[in-house]
Amino acid sequence: MGESFFIGVFIVVAINNLSQYFDININQKYFFYALLLVSAITLVMHTYKHMRKIFVAINNNFNLQSLNQIQTLILIIIVVHMYYIIEQNKLLPLTPWDAWSSWVAKSKIWYTYGINQTIVNQPNWFQIIGSMTNQTVHYPDGLSLLYAFNAGFFGWNESALNAIYPAMFIALMLLFYGNIKILINAKYAWLSLAVLATLPFNNVHITLAGYADIWIAGFIIMVLFNFQLNLLNRSFYYIFVASTILLLMLMFKQESIVWVCIILLTFALSMMSFIRRRITYFLLFILAIIWYYVGGFQIDFPFGKLAITPSLIIFPGLGKYTLTFVNTMPAWLETLFYSKNWHLLWYSLPVVFWLYFKNDNKNLLVLPAVFLTLATLFLFVLFNMTYASNFANSFTSINRIVLHIVPVYIYFVAQLIYSYQTHKKRNNSHPSLLRRQESIF
Amino acid sequence: MLKFFNIRYIVLASVTFVLLYSLVAYLLYGNLGNKSRSLNLLSNPVQMIYGRSNLVDDNIHINLDEIGVALTLFSIPNLNTHDYSQLALTVKNLPKNYQVKLVVVAKGNPVPIELPLLQPDGGTQSNLLINDESWSGEIDQLGLRFLPQDELGLSVPLQQQIILSSATLNNNGYFENYFTLLEYWLDYEPWSYLSISHLKSNPLLASYAQPVIFVVIWLFICLLLYLILFKKRINIVSIILPWLLLDLLFLHNMSANTNWVQAVYSTDDKIMPDDDLYNLAKGIKESFVNKHDLVKMKNQKIFVLTTDKYRGLRLVYHLLPLNAGFLGTQLPEIGFKAGDYILSYDFPENRITPSLGVLQHNGISVKIKKISNGDNYIFMQVVN
Numbered sequence: 001m002g003e004s005f006f007i008g009v010f011i012v013v014a015i016n017n018l019s020q021y022f023d024i025n026i027n028q029k030y031f032f033y034a035l036l037l038v039s040a041i042t043l044v045m046h047t048y049k050h051m052r053k054i055f056v057a058i059n060n061n062f063n064l065q066s067l068n069q070i071q072t073l074i075l076i077i078i079v080v081h082m083y084y085i086i087e088q089n090k091l092l093p094l095t096p097w098d099a100w101s102s103w104v105a106k107s108k109i110w111y112t113y114g115i116n117q118t119i120v121n122q123p124n125w126f127q128i129i130g131s132m133t134n135q136t137v138h139y140p141d142g143l144s145l146l147y148a149f150n151a152g153f154f155g156w157n158e159s160a161l162n163a164i165y166p167a168m169f170i171a172l173m174l175l176f177y178g179n180i181k182i183l184i185n186a187k188y189a190w191l192s193l194a195v196l197a198t199l200p201f202n203n204v205h206i207t208l209a210g211y212a213d214i215w216i217a218g219f220i221i222m223v224l225f226n227f228q229l230n231l232l233n234r235s236f237y238y239i240f241v242a243s244t245i246l247l248l249m250l251m252f253k254q255e256s257i258v259w260v261c262i263i264l265l266t267f268a269l270s271m272m273s274f275i276r277r278r279i280t281y282f283l284l285f286i287l288a289i290i291w292y293y294v295g296g297f298q299i300d301f302p303f304g305k306l307a308i309t310p311s312l313i314i315f316p317g318l319g320k321y322t323l324t325f326v327n328t329m330p331a332w333l334e335t336l337f338y339s340k341n342w343h344l345l346w347y348s349l350p351v352v353f354w355l356y357f358k359n360d361n362k363n364l365l366v367l368p369a370v371f372l373t374l375a376t377l378f379l380f381v382l383f384n385m386t387y388a389s390n391f392a393n394s395f396t397s398i399n400r401i402v403l404h405i406v407p408v409y410i411y412f413v414a415q416l417i418y419s420y421q422t423h424k425k426r427n428n429s430h431p432s433l434l435r436r437q438e439s440i441f
Numbered sequence: 442m443l444k445f446f447n448i449r450y451i452v453l454a455s456v457t458f459v460l461l462y463s464l465v466a467y468l469l470y471g472n473l474g475n476k477s478r479s480l481n482l483l484s485n486p487v488q489m490i491y492g493r494s495n496l497v498d499d500n501i502h503i504n505l506d507e508i509g510v511a512l513t514l515f516s517i518p519n520l521n522t523h524d525y526s527q528l529a530l531t532v533k534n535l536p537k538n539y540q541v542k543l544v545v546v547a548k549g550n551p552v553p554i555e556l557p558l559l560q561p562d563g564g565t566q567s568n569l570l571i572n573d574e575s576w577s578g579e580i581d582q583l584g585l586r587f588l589p590q591d592e593l594g595l596s597v598p599l600q601q602q603i604i605l606s607s608a609t610l611n612n613n614g615y616f617e618n619y620f621t622l623l624e625y626w627l628d629y630e631p632w633s634y635l636s637i638s639h640l641k642s643n644p645l646l647a648s649y650a651q652p653v654i655f656v657v658i659w660l661f662i663c664l665l666l667y668l669i670l671f672k673k674r675i676n677i678v679s680i681i682l683p684w685l686l687l688d689l690l691f692l693h694n695m696s697a698n699t700n701w702v703q704a705v706y707s708t709d710d711k712i713m714p715d716d717d718l719y720n721l722a723k724g725i726k727e728s729f730v731n732k733h734d735l736v737k738m739k740n741q742k743i744f745v746l747t748t749d750k751y752r753g754l755r756l757v758y759h760l761l762p763l764n765a766g767f768l769g770t771q772l773p774e775i776g777f778k779a780g781d782y783i784l785s786y787d788f789p790e791n792r793i794t795p796s797l798g799v800l801q802h803n804g805i806s807v808k809i810k811k812i813s814n815g816d817n818y819i820f821m822q823v824v825n
Contacts, residue, residue, distance in 0.1 A: 198688045
């Protein structure tokens with residue numbers, strides 16, 4: 001159910017983006033109702049066809065009487081959090097700076113003039129009669145198109161449009177719970193869900209809606225869950241869903257290209273056998289040394305120049321970043337361990353390292369572990385080597401980028417503890433996906 | 442259930458919590474070797490800079506000024522900040538969206554400094570002063586400023602009488618202040634624009650008294666004692682309890698913020714901190730846009746000129762769906778055509794103003810016709 005929400009978002013954004021490409025104005029009101037009608041018909045037909053299965057699934061998954069005391073406590077805590085979030089979200093106007101000045105401003109233009117209205121940068125705006133301008137014209141339009149789509153139903157009401165955030169968070173919680181339940185078990189799914197739902201920074205991002213970061217966090221964990229399930233079941237379905245969400249991620253935020261590269265590299269490494277993976281790590285290490293000594297590389301593509309050298313990074317479309325070390329360690333320490341953003345989440349790091357190296361059974365841990373390692377490397381380069389160090393020291397973006405990997409980290413910790421416990425109780429443990437995965441590798 | 446809620450661990454955690462809390466409260470409020478002193482700031486008449494006051498039964502009743510602010514100064518002898526570490530304050534009748542700040546004028550520095558204080562709750566509260574680096578050296582003047590909280594940039598003033606019952610500087614009071622640390626943890630922190638990027642720690646608390654650090658120390662001590670005393674495996678409840686404590690503190694603030702949001706935004710009228718900009722944009726839209734002729738309006742651009750980027754961008758947003766763009770203070774060399782508009786918004790001393798029908802700036806001149814103007818803006822149309 002949670003994943004369906006994100007697939008639905010993909011359909012909306014993709015159709016709107018395509019119509020923009022072909023300069024067709026889709027009336028968002030009719031589009032909303034058409035999609036609602038199609039969804040309702042599909043739902044009714046699916047329910048009619050699989051009524052028995054659905055009732056069994058509902059009975060198994062949503063039976064409140066089957067909850068134990070801890071699950072009930074977690075459910076109450078989540079409901080309280082959601083009450084405060086929704087109560088504020090539904091009343092507050094749009095407040096975050098980047099939202100009103102950028103993404104939502106674009107959708108307000110499209111809401112009025114149609115989604116094929118041309119928006120250009122300022123130099124072109126001066127010259128092209130009838131064009132409109134926005135400071136993030138070069139940015140992907142996913143979030144703007146989603147707001148424009150919702151405005152088709154709600155009209156231009158900022159508070160009502162922000163309601164997409166609590167809806168998304170509920171979908172994220174559902175997919176988070178469901179996938180961890182499949183990959184580990186219900187107990188770990190409940191505890192992981194409690195952590196995700198109670199983190200103050202997550203709560204604030206839904207309450208003061210408008211930023212894309214929580215969306216990116218949802219996309220990344222959904223892709224990794226599907227890749228993880230593909231490693232277990234080798235089904236094209238999971239690859240299809242993951243690819244769809246990777247595309248959606250690119251439609252939401254320009255910087256997503258880095259996450260997509262990291263995720264694809266992670267998946268490729270996870271597909272390899274233990275020996276091949278070790279050889280690849282070694283080769284990558286050797287390549288890194290050669291790269292450093294030859295001064296990096298530069299390639300001219302038709303769409304722009306790509307340069308990755310020890311002192312400069314140029315990404316086509318993303319910009320040019322001079323690499324100089326800036327110490328942002330105090331900001332890192334404050335943001336992760338001292339402020340009120342993450343409760344005790346990052347204090348688990350020493351335990352995580354200890355458990356990871358003590359754990360002999362790393363099969364299901366490879367994917368999240370490689371992802372988190374590469375993500376850490378990326379965050380280090382971004383906040384310690386580039387101009388973004390300013391945004392780390394001013395606390396304007398360090399937490400928001402960390403938010404992208406938080407659901408993956410929570411899942412990783414849960415999987416790590418479970419793998420460690422299972423390993424200890426190997427002799428009398430019940431059959432699980434872990435055993436199935438062992439047979440695959 | 443009982444097995445899950447390991448009773449032994451809970452008892453141990455409770456005892457450890459009380460002991461650790463007592464130690465931290467002592468480090469914060471105990472009289473650490475200094476001679477006990479106190480100074481009643483209300484023993485002499487107070488001077489009102491903003492607002493009015495009158496004395497009723499030894500309480501000072503303060504009336505806020507027309508914009509909902511009051512500033513009172515105490516008549517004090519010269520004092521040294523080293524002699525006093527706390528300010529005990531009793532303020533009644535203060536609405537939740539109001540705050541009190543201690544105004545300090547240090548000797549040799551006429552620029553006043555403001556120290557944040559605990560959100561008054563009607564009772565006597567001890568505010569820590571020594572953790573603020575501004576509280577140092579000799580003090581010339583001391584006062585209190587009452588003002589609305591700046592919630593998401595929005596201050597909502599109220600014309601309500603506030604009662605100042607006591608104000609005392611002192612440097613001790615461990616038992617009287619035992620629960621003040623808890624008050625700091627529960628102190629109201631309204632959302633700000635930065636909240637979506639960072640939820641900062643309380644700068645007035647020492648590092649060991651920050652909730653997260655306190656909880657980590659508590660957890661570590663509990664686990665260590667449990668392993669030593671009972672030689673048992675650690676139960677999940679050892680993680681749940683500290684997490685729950687931090688979460689309850691966060692939820693307490695969420696609840697307070699929700700109350701404020703409900704009180705301010707329950708109506709359809711979404712007041713914003715920049716209502717002046719909103720109303721200006723609304724006025725321009727209403728007077729110039731024929732709703733049935735949006736396309737024509739789209740062909741006429743509005744150039745927003747201002748030194749303030751935030752206000753410039755907000756004006757552009759509020760002016761939508763009109764075709765507006767923020768230029769800063771740079772007039773473009775090309776792009777103006779007859780029929781376009783220029784909105785120059787700023788304080789009069791910074792504002793780019795036309796002279797004799799010509800707007801001239803940075804070597805570029807544009808012939809204009811003034812359409813309307815106000816205290817902070819001039820709205821013009823470009824002519825041939």
